[in-house]
Amino acid sequence: MNEFRTTAATSPVRLSHGERTRAAAVETFVTNTPQISSTSARDDLRTEPRFIRGLVIAMAVIFLTVFVVLPLVVVFAQAFSKGVGAYFAALSDPEALSAIRLTLMVAVISVSLNLVFGLVAAWAIAKFDFRGKTFLISLIDLPFSVSPVISGLVFVLLFGAQGFWGPWLQSHDIHVLFAVPGIALATIFVTFPFVARALIPLMQEQGTQEEEAAISLGASGLQTFFRVTLPNIKWGVLYGVLLCNARAMGEFGAVSVVSGHIRGETNTMPLLVEILYNEYQFVSSFAIASLLAMLALITLVAKTILERHLDEGPSPSGD
Amino acid sequence: MSGGAGRRSTLPGFGLTMGLTLTWLSVIILIPLAGLFLKTFELSLDQFWVILTSRRTLNALKISFGLAFAAAMVNLVMGTVIVWALVRYRFPGRRLFDAIVDIPFALPTAVAGVALTSLFAQTGWLGAPLAELGIKVAFTPVGIFVAMIFIGIPFVVRTVQPVLIDLDVEIEEAAASLGANRWHTVSKVILPSLIPALLTGFALAFARAVGEYGSVIFIAGNLPNVSEIAPLLIVIRLSEFRYADATAIAVVMLVASFLIIFAVNRIQRWAQTRIPAH
Numbered sequence: 001m002n003e004f005r006t007t008a009a010t011s012p013v014r015l016s017h018g019e020r021t022r023a024a025a026v027e028t029f030v031t032n033t034p035q036i037s038s039t040s041a042r043d044d045l046r047t048e049p050r051f052i053r054g055l056v057i058a059m060a061v062i063f064l065t066v067f068v069v070l071p072l073v074v075v076f077a078q079a080f081s082k083g084v085g086a087y088f089a090a091l092s093d094p095e096a097l098s099a100i101r102l103t104l105m106v107a108v109i110s111v112s113l114n115l116v117f118g119l120v121a122a123w124a125i126a127k128f129d130f131r132g133k134t135f136l137i138s139l140i141d142l143p144f145s146v147s148p149v150i151s152g153l154v155f156v157l158l159f160g161a162q163g164f165w166g167p168w169l170q171s172h173d174i175h176v177l178f179a180v181p182g183i184a185l186a187t188i189f190v191t192f193p194f195v196a197r198a199l200i201p202l203m204q205e206q207g208t209q210e211e212e213a214a215i216s217l218g219a220s221g222l223q224t225f226f227r228v229t230l231p232n233i234k235w236g237v238l239y240g241v242l243l244c245n246a247r248a249m250g251e252f253g254a255v256s257v258v259s260g261h262i263r264g265e266t267n268t269m270p271l272l273v274e275i276l277y278n279e280y281q282f283v284s285s286f287a288i289a290s291l292l293a294m295l296a297l298i299t300l301v302a303k304t305i306l307e308r309h310l311d312e313g314p315s316p317s318g319d
Numbered sequence: 320m321s322g323g324a325g326r327r328s329t330l331p332g333f334g335l336t337m338g339l340t341l342t343w344l345s346v347i348i349l350i351p352l353a354g355l356f357l358k359t360f361e362l363s364l365d366q367f368w369v370i371l372t373s374r375r376t377l378n379a380l381k382i383s384f385g386l387a388f389a390a391a392m393v394n395l396v397m398g399t400v401i402v403w404a405l406v407r408y409r410f411p412g413r414r415l416f417d418a419i420v421d422i423p424f425a426l427p428t429a430v431a432g433v434a435l436t437s438l439f440a441q442t443g444w445l446g447a448p449l450a451e452l453g454i455k456v457a458f459t460p461v462g463i464f465v466a467m468i469f470i471g472i473p474f475v476v477r478t479v480q481p482v483l484i485d486l487d488v489e490i491e492e493a494a495a496s497l498g499a500n501r502w503h504t505v506s507k508v509i510l511p512s513l514i515p516a517l518l519t520g521f522a523l524a525f526a527r528a529v530g531e532y533g534s535v536i537f538i539a540g541n542l543p544n545v546s547e548i549a550p551l552l553i554v555i556r557l558s559e560f561r562y563a564d565a566t567a568i569a570v571v572m573l574v575a576s577f578l579i580i581f582a583v584n585r586i587q588r589w590a591q592t593r594i595p596a597h
Contacts, residue, residue: 047407047501048501048505049501053408056400056403056404056408057404057408057410059397059400059404060397060400060401060403060404060405060416061404061410061412061416063397063400063401063472064401064416064419064420064472066445067465067468067469067472068419068420068422068423068469068472069419070438070444070445071426071431071434071435071438071469072422072426072434074434074437074438074443074444075430075433075434078434078437117339117340117343120336120339120340120343121336121339121340121343121344123332123336124332124333124336124337124340125340127330127333128330128333128337130337136340136344138580138584139344139348139349140344140348141580142348142352143348145526145530145576145577145579145580146352146530146573146576147529147530147531147532147550147569147572147573147576148428148530148531148532148533148550149530149532149550149551149553149554149569150355150530150550150553150569150572150573153355153553153557153565153566153569154351154352154354154355155351156557156562157351157354157355157358157562157566158350158351158354160562162560162562163354163562164354164357185347188347189347189348189351192347192348208330211330212329212330215329215330215331216329221330221331221332224330225332246425249427250426250427250428250429250430251427252427252428252429252432252532252533253428253532253533253550256532256533256554257554257557269427270427270428270429270430270533271429273427273429273430273433274429274432274433274537277433277537282437285433286433286437289427289429289430289433289434292426292427292429292430293426293430295427296422296425296426296427296430297425299425300418300421300422300425303421303425304418
């Protein structure tokens with residue numbers, strides 16, 4: 001397409017050529033004669049009338065403001081509605097601190113496990129050819145399309161008192177449900193695809209030549225991975241970890257089903273937001289919510305920066 | 320496409336990494352999901368049917384699917400408008416608004432839920448003026464609809480945006496130079512090439528809204544048969560230890576979302592054969 005672009009820019013405008021053709025024939029005609037240019041008509045015909053432009057921009061801006069910006073602003077307005085003192089008092093409450101601690105712990109567990117899984121799965125999927133690859137990728141994607149509540153429910157069915165392994169666990173006094181292991185499992189489930197999905201396309205694009213060269217020069221498999229592959233995919237790894245972490249810390253539905261809401265023990269930050277809200281402790285609820293909102297904003301900024309690095313990354317080998 | 324296409328890879332570790340991948344996938348995803356289906360087999364077909372056709376279940380499913388569909392329609396239209404403004408026009412704050420589109424993805428659902436409720440409650444910034452007009456949003460089905468619109472908007476925008484950016488300007492220039500007016504160019508040349516992306520974005524927004532829980536339950540009011548969504552009914556049945564009921568509803572929702580993914584994959588394949596890669 002680049003060739004066409006240069007010819008179109010330098011060739012003289014030939015409007016007369018097109019005038020006899022009616023709009024109905026445009027689509028078929030266009031594909032055959034892409035070098036026709038209309039630089040002179042550009043301003044009038046390539047964009048909408050000023051009125052329409054203004055209307056479209058206004059609709060987009062108003063819609064995003066009402067549905068996205070205002071909810072975000074409300075979080076901070078409510079959190080600080082009784083002043084800065086009340087805000088920090090709410091955050092230093094023992095219950096809040098315990099929720100923050102639990103959320104961080106669950107995030108560390110689920111992000112690190114999914115990071116290892118993502119690297120392993122991406123190596124197998126991106127560096128080798130095998131049948132059923134697309135199917136395997138859609139299996140990894142499954143959690144994206146499962147309702148959060150169902151993601152929690154499946155673990156209740158396995159580990160709950162009436163579940164498959166519930167009676168055995170009870171007789172051995174092992175607590176999975178309504179305890180940290182259950183919360184971690186549900187979080188791992190919902191964040192399962194993030195790292196793998198960030199790495200697979202990136203590693204496929206980079207091909208296998210560099211790794212093959214390293215191996216043929218005598219490097220071991222692990223050396224090749226850590227010295228050749230990992231430096232090439234480092235931004236992708238960070239990108240996957242970032243999104244995985246944001247979801248892990250913010251997950252509500254799945255965790256709510258398996259947590260049991262034991263105060264000071266199994267409440268994560270999103271669960272505490274709910275409990276405090278239902279108790280009309282709005283400042284406390286929104287104070288915790290504001291921390292999660294800040295996490296979301298920081299995630300978005302970091303994501304934008306990482307995307308820039310990913311775009312600038314080494315061009316795919318073999319091109 | 321990939322670098323090793325057509326050649327045997329000489330890299331080590333395929334057996335090990337593939338084995339670990341399949342094991343971990345089975346333990347975390349496949350076995351738990353299989354357990355859900357296994358649990359439904361404990362029910363007779365009659366029992367299953369009775370649960371699903373009970374008034375409360377039917378209403379919950381109707382509310383979830385119906386409002387999700389309506390919200391996805393709004394997202395389809397408004398998503399297209401937003402993409403158009405972001406890609407085709409220059410206006411102050413454009414890049415900021417582009418970034419803002421991702422907030423519903425990034426904001427934890429519980430936070431979105433309490434924020435939307437506070438915004439649309441009768442004393443809220445938007446709820447108060449709306450109440451004066453006689454429109455009640457929070458604690459009614461309208462509230463569910465609003466939350467579902469919030470949660471679905473990035474799906475349409477982020478699916479359609481790259482396609483509109485990649486669309487060849489030459490085609491439009493040619494259409495214009497051949498005498499097509501702007502409306503014809505947009506409706507006959509540009510929109511048709513966006514159809515696969517629009518359908519995909521719609522389906523993704525719909526699927527997400529059907530299963531959505533956190534951002535909906537605060538604003539919904541949760542009145543049985545009126546404003547009770549299916550995921551909430553699952554949670555209620557679980558808390559009543561009626562596992563069979565919870566499972567039956569979950570299976571229906573799961574099958575529905577599998578059908579949606581299948582449809583999305585078909586749309587993607589159709590789009591690839593329809594538009595030749597350039």
